[in-house]
Amino acid sequence: VHWTANEKAAITSTWAKVNIEKDGAEALTRLFIVYPWTQRYFSSFGNLSIVDTISSNENVRAHGKKVLGAVGNAIQHLDDVKGTLANLSKEHAADLHVDPENFKRLAQVLLIVLATKLGAGFTPQVAAAWQKFSNVLVAALTHGYH
Ligand code: HEM
Numbered sequence: 001v002h003w004t005a006n007e008k009a010a011i012t013s014t015w016a017k018v019n020i021e022k023d024g025a026e027a028l029t030r031l032f033i034v035y036p037w038t039q040r041y042f043s044s045f046g047n048l049s050i051v052d053t054i055s056s057n058e059n060v061r062a063h064g065k066k067v068l069g070a071v072g073n074a075i076q077h078l079d080d081v082k083g084t085l086a087n088l089s090k091e092h093a094a095d096l097h098v099d100p101e102n103f104k105r106l107a108q109v110l111l112i113v114l115a116t117k118l119g120a121g122f123t124p125q126v127a128a129a130w131q132k133f134s135n136v137l138v139a140a141l142t143h144g145y146h
Contacts, residue, residue, distance in 0.1 A: 001136050003078055010129035014118060015075050023113050024064025029055040030109040031102075038102055071110070074137060082140040089144030100142040107134040 032039050032048050039048045045059040054060055070088055077084040092098045111130055115122040 001081075001132075006125065007129040007132065008078060010126045011075055011078070011133050014114060014121070014126055014130070015072060017117065018068065018072075018114070020068035020072060021061055021065040023117065024066075024068035025055050025061045026064070027106065027110045027113045028060050028064045028067065030112065031106050032060075034109065035102070035105050038105065041096065041098060067106070068110075071137065074140070075133070078133075081136050082143055085137075085140040086144060089141045091144075092141060093145045100138075100145055103138045103141045107138050110134070 032042075032054055033051055036049075042048060042059070042063075045063070046057060048054050048057065048060070070085065074081045074084050092103075093100075111127075111134060114130060115127070118126070
């Protein structure tokens with residue numbers, strides 16, 4: 001994947017505004033509400049069926065931080081996202097048995113969280129760079145399934 005300097009700048013400058021724990025919890029909360037069947041992978045997290053309590057669930061917060069931590073790591077290695085996430089992809093495939101369609105769903109809710117957070121700062125250019133990054137992220141996480 002080739003990144004223009006503008007795309008890299010758009011991604012890294014908006015990422016700098018992200019709070020990985022808070023925004024990570026919000027992305028997971030949206031995932032669990034909009035796609036409730038994704039809750040089945042997290043039976044150890046306690047009750048995720050009550051909308052009001054999902055985002056304050058400590059397990060969700062801790063996990064959101066881990067997930068966005070990995071996204072941030074990928075952003076630091078934009079020229080090798082696939083290699084950077086190779087082990088994580090294998091783990092989701094072989095150990096966690098996560099249906100890779102769910103990566104698209106999480107990437108999509110993450111874009112919504114960013115758009116909501118950035119408001120007017122989520123310009124068409126920023127949105128396009130993030131859409132491209134989402135595709136790269138999903139492809140990298142899906143790679144270990146082949
Ligand atoms: C664990 C990242 C999407 C299910 C993890 C971990 C990371 C991570 C960093 C912790 C790994 C470890 O500690 O060894 C990501 C990223 C995703 C993503 C970057 C996409 C952007 C998903 C999706 C699901 C999922 C969509 C299911 C719907 C899980 C589960 C665990 C896990 C069940 C183990 C949780 C636990 O028991 O602590 N993921 N993940 N992941 N992930 Fe993902």
